[in-house]
Amino acid sequence: MRYSAFGLIKEALSGHKGWRPQWRDAAPKPAYDYVIIGGGGHGLATAYYLAKEFGGARIAVLEKGWIGGGNVGRNTTIIRSNYLLDGNEPFYEFSLKLWENLEQDLNYNAMVSQRGILNLIHSDAQRDAARRRGNAMILNGSDAELLDTAGVRAMYPFLNFDDARFPIKGGLLHRRGGTVRHDAVAWGYARGADQRGVDIIQNCEVTGLRIDGGKVCGVETSRGYIGAGKVGVSVAGNSSRVMALAGMRLPIESHVLQAFVSEGLKPFIPGVITYGAGHFYCSQSDKGGLVFGGDIDMYNSYAQRGNLPVVEDVVESGMSLIPALGRARLLRSWGGIMDMSMDGSPFIDKTHIDGLYFNGGWCYGGFKATPAAGYCFAHLLKTDRPHETATAYRLDRFMTGRMIDEKGQGAQPNLH
């Protein structure tokens, strides 16, 4: 069933009785050509692009819980292409281009809203860094504008411009960045993949990988053994646990990142504001809640909840930038588990085991990468060659000295 304005009117007039489930609740078959472990945004996008762009095959997505219940349902919905390094910026620009065409492609309202992202500048050194980053973005086909204080004030007059420690000296504005309805991304990809014959198997936890003679031949699951030609692992947050089933250790630590939503307010923040000095970012959802976040909790965690000191720290940062935030009630907070990699950059690569592929290590930038990560992972699964925008995301880059240390923190995952 395709969605259309006509269909919506028809359903509205007939009591909304004609809507059907958006994907089948598939039962596992004995074998598939491709098995994707992980039914999050990345796993579903991988299955979708594998089925759509790279030819028909028997494809299954295995999800231990339900679709959209992992990190894709636990983020702050921001999309952007404002990276600096050559290994990164073309990839995120590719992702942003896919976002721009996502709704037409999926025939699904994912509420892609290019409301603009503003990175604030507080010192001359930061202005130099922002100018360099902006130039790198423009050279890679993205967009960037350098604003002075007056320019920022015209957009967001309520910010704390005269903060003694971090006065606002300007900002780097990335107009094509914005937000997307995160649940709709998972649902849209699930529906699109299902329509192209992908089996989406929920409540199916992978408990083992069957490897024979250095080649993967299937997966053990809570719903029985499933044979597989190729297995793609896309389980951010649990990457270490799943890859340990194949005896691999990864350059990854799991950490929790908390996010917050305030009560609903009248619209006053049209775009996304990021505040690097205090490490705080904020946007306003279509329902009016302020959606914001800050630092990770700094220690290894699989808990999907944070601790109170970081709540206090993030809210303090927020109030130092937007004093009015102190008047709003905090409705809820939650935590997601992320793969913090050793240089802050992701992996899309083959492993040393034939037929086993890995996509992970997205730190807290996995959501904006969803379409491109899916596309590039599908490309790798199909052709055994990396997509041209993802050639740098190798697992062996620490051994070969080709790290992509975007933030310059070295091998300190909790600082990325």
Add this chain to the structure above:
Amino acid sequence: MIINHPLLGPRDAQEFTYLGDAGLMNRPYWLSETALQQFHDYLYLRQNPAGEHRELWFHEQGDRSWLVVTRNTVTHEILKVELARDVALANRAANTPQEALQ
């Protein structure tokens, strides 16, 4: 989280800085035949368990001691706290051949 410091008693975890896996105390021997691979694994690869995890915490805003904290990464429960110094001395007493060379 409250870390029960062996010398100072219960302290708020906010006084500490986290370094990561306690395995970082076991630096590979630099003249080993396989030193390159060993240092790569030591620096970058992690077991990253869901459950019990031995890790290093630095009492930066306290007595500046290093602790080895055994903590459950799923529940955040702290099971054991030791002085890193004691752990290092115990490791040395175990006297692996590699350390004997050093």
